[in-house]
Amino acid sequence: MNEPGKRTMTASAQKRRKIRDTISGAAIREFARNGLSGTSTQAIAQSAGITKAQLHYYISSKEELYRQVLGDIVKEWREIFFIAPFQHDPALAISTYIDRKIRHALKYPDISRLFANEIGRGAPEMREHWGVLKNSTEMANGVIRDWIAKGMIQPVDPLLFQMNMWAVTQSYAEYEAQARVLMDLDDDTPMNADRIIAEATQLFLLRCGLSGERVFR
Incomplete structure (x- = not known):
């Protein structure tokens, strides 16, 4: 029996949710590989394993789907990688951020590539999302400034420090082909x-004057 006040998702609603998730995953793959202009709704439908008619039951256009997927990525990243919950411990905050970010990039490389492609074309669809990202970045800047003021880390440029961590942790997804060649890894390894x-954690912890050992909760 269901608990009072709690709603259960009907079988049809679960099916719709599953199809929407499948469409989103297919869209990320296609947009990451071919960009917005190079992706067709037919390709997305085929990747999702549904017909084009079925796809258009759920979306009005590929542009709408692209904006939706991009917004979902921004929201997910903000929730996963925000450092404020660990602001009492710089080593823990930095270690946690790098661990989560690299594991996410390696597991979902197409998400990173889609975002990088959008930035590379001038970020026309990011206008409504910049505010969220800038707000998160400025809050993290404040945390880092507080660490510096309290003598918890040596002085760094808070903004550039964050941007450098982002660049390093994203590179293994955005430049995966290059990394695999240099590491002598085939596609299945x-x-x-x-x-x-x-290595990345040591790099940034040492920059802050902290021990290079990773810290875990």
Whole structure:
């Protein structure tokens, strides 16, 4: 029996949710590989395993779907990688951010590539999302400034420090082909996440004057 006040999702609603998730995943793959202009609704439908008619039951256009997917990515990243919950401990905050970010990039490389493609074309669809990202970045800047003021880390440029962490943790997804060649890895061999995380964490912890050892909760 359902608990009072709680609603359960009907079988039809669950099916619609599953189809929407499948469409979103297919859209991310196609947009990441071919960009907005190079992706057709037929390609998205085929990747999702549905007909074009079925796809258009759920979306009005590929542009609408692109904006929706981009917004979902921005929201997800803000929730996953925000450092404020760990602001009492710089080493923990930095270690957690890098660990989560690299593991996410390696597991979902197409998400990083889609975002990078959007930025590369001038970010015309990011206008409504910049405010959210800038607000999150400025809040993190405040946390870092507080660490510096309290002598918890050596002085760094808060904004550039964040941008550099972003660049390093994204690169293994955005430049995966290059990384695989340099690491002598074939397409079916997973990258060594622990190795990458350990090196990146040491790099940024040492920059802050902290021990290079990763910190875990």
